Amino acid sequence: MDLVLQSIVNGLIQGGFYSLFAIGLVLIFGVMRVVNFAHGELVMVGAFTIWVVHAQFGIGYIPAIAVAIVLVTVIGLLMERVLFRPTRADPLAGLICSIGVLFILQVIATLVGGDGPSKQVPPPYHGTLVLFEMIRIPYQRVFSLVVSAAALGGLWFFLTRSKFGWALRAVAMDREVAALQGINTNKISIVAISVGAALAGLAGGLVAPLGNINPHMGHNVIVTAFIVTIVGGVGSLSGAILAAILYAMFHTFVTVYFGATIATIAGLTLMVVVLIVKPTGIMGVKVSE
Amino acid sequence: MSDQGRFNLRHAALGAALLVIVVSVPHFLKFHHQDLLIFLTINVLVVCSYRLVTLTGEWSLIHAVMLGVGAYAATLSHNHLGLEIWFTLPLAGLTGALVAALLCFPLLRMTQFYFLIGSFAAGEAIRLIWVEWVSVFGGTSGLRGVEAPVVWGIDFLDPIPYYYFCLAVVTLCLLILYRIENSRIGLTLHAIHWKAALAESVGVDAWKYRALAFIIGSFFAAIAGGLKIHYLGSVTPNQFTIGFMVFILIWVIVGGYNKFYGPIIGVVVLTIFDESIREFEIVRPAIYGGMLILSILFLPLGLESIPSKFRSWFGAGSTPSEPPLTDR
Numbered sequence: 042m043d044l045v046l047q048s049i050v051n052g053l054i055q056g057g058f059y060s061l062f063a064i065g066l067v068l069i070f071g072v073m074r075v076v077n078f079a080h081g082e083l084v085m086v087g088a089f090t091i092w093v094v095h096a097q098f099g100i101g102y103i104p105a106i107a108v109a110i111v112l113v114t115v116i117g118l119l120m121e122r123v124l125f126r127p128t129r130a131d132p133l134a135g136l137i138c139s140i141g142v143l144f145i146l147q148v149i150a151t152l153v154g155g156d157g158p159s160k161q162v163p164p165p166y167h168g169t170l171v172l173f174e175m176i177r178i179p180y181q182r183v184f185s186l187v188v189s190a191a192a193l194g195g196l197w198f199f200l201t202r203s204k205f206g207w208a209l210r211a212v213a214m215d216r217e218v219a220a221l222q223g224i225n226t227n228k229i230s231i232v233a234i235s236v237g238a239a240l241a242g243l244a245g246g247l248v249a250p251l252g253n254i255n256p257h258m259g260h261n262v263i264v265t266a267f268i269v270t271i272v273g274g275v276g277s278l279s280g281a282i283l284a285a286i287l288y289a290m291f292h293t294f295v296t297v298y299f300g301a302t303i304a305t306i307a308g309l310t311l312m313v314v315v316l317i318v319k320p321t322g323i324m325g326v327k328v329s330e
Numbered sequence: 331m332s333d334q335g336r337f338n339l340r341h342a343a344l345g346a347a348l349l350v351i352v353v354s355v356p357h358f359l360k361f362h363h364q365d366l367l368i369f370l371t372i373n374v375l376v377v378c379s380y381r382l383v384t385l386t387g388e389w390s391l392i393h394a395v396m397l398g399v400g401a402y403a404a405t406l407s408h409n410h411l412g413l414e415i416w417f418t419l420p421l422a423g424l425t426g427a428l429v430a431a432l433l434c435f436p437l438l439r440m441t442q443f444y445f446l447i448g449s450f451a452a453g454e455a456i457r458l459i460w461v462e463w464v465s466v467f468g469g470t471s472g473l474r475g476v477e478a479p480v481v482w483g484i485d486f487l488d489p490i491p492y493y494y495f496c497l498a499v500v501t502l503c504l505l506i507l508y509r510i511e512n513s514r515i516g517l518t519l520h521a522i523h524w525k526a527a528l529a530e531s532v533g534v535d536a537w538k539y540r541a542l543a544f545i546i547g548s549f550f551a552a553i554a555g556g557l558k559i560h561y562l563g564s565v566t567p568n569q570f571t572i573g574f575m576v577f578i579l580i581w582v583i584v585g586g587y588n589k590f591y592g593p594i595i596g597v598v599v600l601t602i603f604d605e606s607i608r609e610f611e612i613v614r615p616a617i618y619g620g621m622l623i624l625s626i627l628f629l630p631l632g633l634e635s636i637p638s639k640f641r642s643w644f645g646a647g648s649t650p651s652e653p654p655l656t657d658r
Binding site: 076124127128131132133134136137138140141142143144145147148149151152156260264267268271275300302303305306309310312313316317 | 389436437439440442443444446447448450451452454455458459461462572576579583612613615616618619620621622623626627630
């Protein structure tokens, strides 16, 4: 029972973290119709920034996260302007360009951090929260959960209450019709990629003290993001959050009982099954071509 | 393909020159470069078989894993059944075709973006099975023990004989692939890509032809995997990651995939280029990434399109405009 409860809590925390980068992928795909293969590398850049700014230069953890968010957002904006906008007519071209970015970011990270072993960032928050005398959560993970929940709440508020949010959702539904209504779709693309990249940078900042940082950590991130996006339904933000939490629970439980590789195989199989049975995902709507 | 049937003296001379070059080239190279030449020859088959899959307009991300299927099939049949390369290669191809045929049912229900992601997921799942199932596939450290035989006193582990062997196999496969593309099947695949609705309305079963392209492409990919592994001597799951898949994509796209020879130009030019920047080991992937981006932005039809661009600049007759990257 302890193990089950503990796994549920761990899954929830993991799910909040998955949501952060999966949402970014969904936003970018929804508005710009481009699969950003470099999204995992954006998270990696965020984590590396924490390592450089916080662990190497000794600047505080929270300011380091701010630096990570700004840096990754700038990278995202550059990608939109230089790569995705000129190739908008062709979704495949955007995807291929993002693969090019992926290589470049990995090399930059290798040059910055050296080719040695994975980097570690000592957790800035110590101690463990004990609930009901059986569930133990390190404060670092509590912080991660609170921040991701706050970020997702903020995003929800932005999308449903602000004018930009409405316009963004309109563009995601139908770009041409949105443009006919006088919405500046280029501006909305900039907003979408800024939000998506900022969330990826934040995710990188949150994961930095919890795991190993290396130039290739983006691979697992993108695999997870794909699974979550597909299971949740391409283009559905609430679906992505729900799928992120469900998948994180699923992955945590299978990992506890069968091991991590089996968990990923099961996740990928689940994704293929969803693609066959209900390609629009659990909360998905039909994506207009 | 308009050149088909117009076989003239110029083509004959070009072919003869090409033949002389590919036959004589290993004798001018150092040992390390002979190795590279073998892999280049095999990669030519990889890109050409991948092009067949993409003819219908669907881009799969499972091709690299299909090489792995062939490589594991060759290794296992060599280690457990004692088969030599003459039998392991066809067996590898058939295994690849079989796996592809089974995957058709889930994967080909999807198109475009979904197919891309679905094929990526299926490939990654297969690769993780090799990682996880240690007793059969040897886990991350893979399997060893497969090597080319000694026949009539010729040691096929020596690069030069193995190069000629590869050259023969790859040439044969390329001829078959070329014939397929210019046959009724190939034309139907083009039709499905450019005019899907029209093709279906005249009674073409698009699913069947997409499946056929996928199975044939995987068959040749698996043969390439077998060829590669008989030279390397060992197989690991890490040889077939998405990283290798990305290289296949780069070769095909930078070379240009509208013509049969485009991907071949891509893989040859980029391999030579790659070797020339060997000293910049760490930044090599970034140079590749930058080239990929530049070629998408400024040369979307690939290196293959440079001559026709030149011709149109200097006004030597009009060139037919090529279709755009994708027709959506």
